[in-house]
Amino acid sequence: MKKEMTMANNKLVIFDTTLRDGEQSPGASMTGSEKLRIAKVLEKLNVDIIEAGFPIASKGDAEAVKNIAKTIKNSTICGLARAINKDIDVAGESLKPANSARIHTFIATSEIHMQKKLNMSKEEVTDQAVRAIKRIQKYTNNIEFSPEDAGRSDFDFLCAIIEKAIKAGATTINIPDTVGYCIPDEYGDLIKRLINNIPNSDKAIFSTHCQNDLGLASANSLAGVINGARQVECTINGLGERAGNASLEEVVMTVKTRQDLFSCETQVVTDFIVPASKLVSSITGFSVQPNKAIVGANAFAHESGIHQDGVLKHRETYEIMKAEDVGWLKNKIVLGKHSGRNALRTRLSEIGYEIKNSEELNILFDKFKDLADIKHEIYDDDLHALISNTSNDDNSLNYNLISIKSSSDSSSEPHSEVVLEKNGKNFKSESNGGGPVDATFKAIEKIVRSNSKLQLYSVNNITDGTDSLGDVTARIEKEGVIVNGVGSDTDIVIASAKAYLDAINKLSNKTEIVHPQDHE
Ligand code: KIV
Numbered sequence: 026m027k028k029e030m031t032m033a034n035n036k037l038v039i040f041d042t043t044l045r046d047g048e049q050s051p052g053a054s055m056t057g058s059e060k061l062r063i064a065k066v067l068e069k070l071n072v073d074i075i076e077a078g079f080p081i082a083s084k085g086d087a088e089a090v091k092n093i094a095k096t097i098k099n100s101t102i103c104g105l106a107r108a109i110n111k112d113i114d115v116a117g118e119s120l121k122p123a124n125s126a127r128i129h130t131f132i133a134t135s136e137i138h139m140q141k142k143l144n145m146s147k148e149e150v151t152d153q154a155v156r157a158i159k160r161i162q163k164y165t166n167n168i169e170f171s172p173e174d175a176g177r178s179d180f181d182f183l184c185a186i187i188e189k190a191i192k193a194g195a196t197t198i199n200i201p202d203t204v205g206y207c208i209p210d211e212y213g214d215l216i217k218r219l220i221n222n223i224p225n226s227d228k229a230i231f232s233t234h235c236q237n238d239l240g241l242a243s244a245n246s247l248a249g250v251i252n253g254a255r256q257v258e259c260t261i262n263g264l265g266e267r268a269g270n271a272s273l274e275e276v277v278m279t280v281k282t283r284q285d286l287f288s289c290e291t292q293v294v295t296d297f298i299v300p301a302s303k304l305v306s307s308i309t310g311f312s313v314q315p316n317k318a319i320v321g322a323n324a325f326a327h328e329s330g331i332h333q334d335g336v337l338k339h340r341e342t343y344e345i346m347k348a349e350d351v352g353w354l355k356n357k358i359v360l361g362k363h364s365g366r367n368a369l370r371t372r373l374s375e376i377g378y379e380i381k382n383s384e385e386l387n388i389l390f391d392k393f394k395d396l397a398d399i400k401h402e403i404y405d406d407d408l409h410a411l412i413s414n415t416s417n418d419d420n421s422l423n424y425n426l427i428s429i430k431s432s433s434d435s436s437s438e439p440h441s442e443v444v445l446e447k448n449g450k451n452f453k454s455e456s457n458g459g460g461p462v463d464a465t466f467k468a469i470e471k472i473v474r475s476n477s478k479l480q481l482y483s484v485n486n487i488t489d490g491t492d493s494l495g496d497v498t499a500r501i502e503k504e505g506v507i508v509n510g511v512g513s514d515t516d517i518v519i520a521s522a523k524a525y526l527d528a529i530n531k532l533s534n535k536t537e538i539v540h541p542q543d544h545e
């Protein structure tokens with residue numbers, strides 16, 4: 026049956042999946058309190074839906090989703106569940122405290138996934154999807170269904186299963202290009218044909234979910250919107266499984282900047298985009314490339330003389346957006362060495378971090394004073410780093426850095442001595458190395474004996490100037506498990522030691538997790 030697509034709905038729903046698909050990026054796993062901090066900034070961004078996690082993945086993720094559901098009141102909180110009872114029940118329980126909850130269930134529909142992964146027929150897959158959607162109604166009527174790998178699925182089968190899913194109660198139909206295989210014309214056309222051919226398509230919102238394997242995730246999502254999709258699934262900085270997901274900032278700013286082409290709008294408060302980007306990058310250790318659209322350090326910088334001259338005469342000669350509209354100027358000097366506790370507490374709250382009690386305030390205030398002694402001018406980014414360095418995930422089995430003494434001079438081999446503490450006990454060690462960082466890592470490894478491999482080590486300055494905090498990411502791998510550690514300090518050897526220890530602690534706390542694509 027063919028029916029004309031209507032596009033009366035001019036609201037584009039922004040479904041942020043940084044805390045679910047983003048977290049599936051190797052090494053990007055986050056603790057519960059880190060997820061909550063990001064959720065608070067997503068709420069300030071005014072995203073419509075926050076996919077907070079995959080609650081069956083682990084007890085920690087179920088708890089994180091529950092805490093987010095308890096705390097965030099202005100965005101709908103969503104949990105992912107495979108189309109099986111236990112996933113749905115755990116998601117439903119975790120979402121109970123939410124003001125507004127959604128459960129997102131999925132099952133694969135491409136020939137290759139059904140045959141090789143699920144070993145199920147089309148009928149079995151359809152029945153399982155319908156059963157899952159009915160079970161979700163025990164918990165909520167806000168139900169999203171995804172035919173996984175829709176981008177490579179048979180069109181007639183997709184129409185048939187989606188029609189049944191809507192009839193069973195699904196209110197959002199998400200069309201995942203799970204392997205990032207589609208190109209924009211093809212994906213846009215798929216959305217249009219589905220909406221036009223499924224008889225009850227007007228009873229659901231169609232959504233895009235595009236992976237970035239060919240670098241087309243944002244372009245594909247936008248093609249979907251032009252062709253009738255009214256929800257986009259996306260992540261801050263385009264974080265996500267493998268090459269990532271559609272980037273929230275690119276999608277939102279394209280729709281805003283090209284209102285001549287899009288017949289819909291988002292309700293995102295765009296001046297929180299850059300703060301959100303910086304927070305996600307500092308928590309996950311995935312730094313943003315300088316030439317990344319919207320949130321890269323060079324996104325609004327003009328190097329060539331001709332461009333600079335043009336921009337000074339008339340900004341729009343070379344700029345299509347204003348830097349301040351996406352939050353670039355939010356990073357002002359906020360505090361200094363004379364600022365008091367109240368000023369610190371107030372500014373932390375403004376950037377999305379609520380201090381729980383006076384003990385926490387005292388710890389942060391001491392660290393703030395130490396930093397202000399060295400750095401004088403404290404920016405929002407410094408405060409984010411300060412919080413990231415002050416973990417509230419109490420764990421007596423973590424190693425803490427007590428002291429470090431490292432030396433490098435041009436005439437002798439670099440040397441480092443470290444003292445770590447774990448469970449009330451101190452451990453000392455020393456080592457030489459190729460440089461002070463290498464010597465420090467070797468000294469730490471003598472104590473912790475992680476036998477992990479360092480996969481990535483990177484240093485960035487958080488703000489300008491040589492007195493800036495250095496932000497270090499250390500990614501380590503052991504037996505296929507990858508974790509990122511982050512650390513910052515005005516001394517990059519200390520920042521490196523903190524990042525390495527953070528990674529070691531994450532590796533040893535990592536429990537067995539279920540991945541959404543694992544089949545039972
Ligand atoms: O990429 C994918 O197919 C997914 C689904 C669970 C929506 O992440």
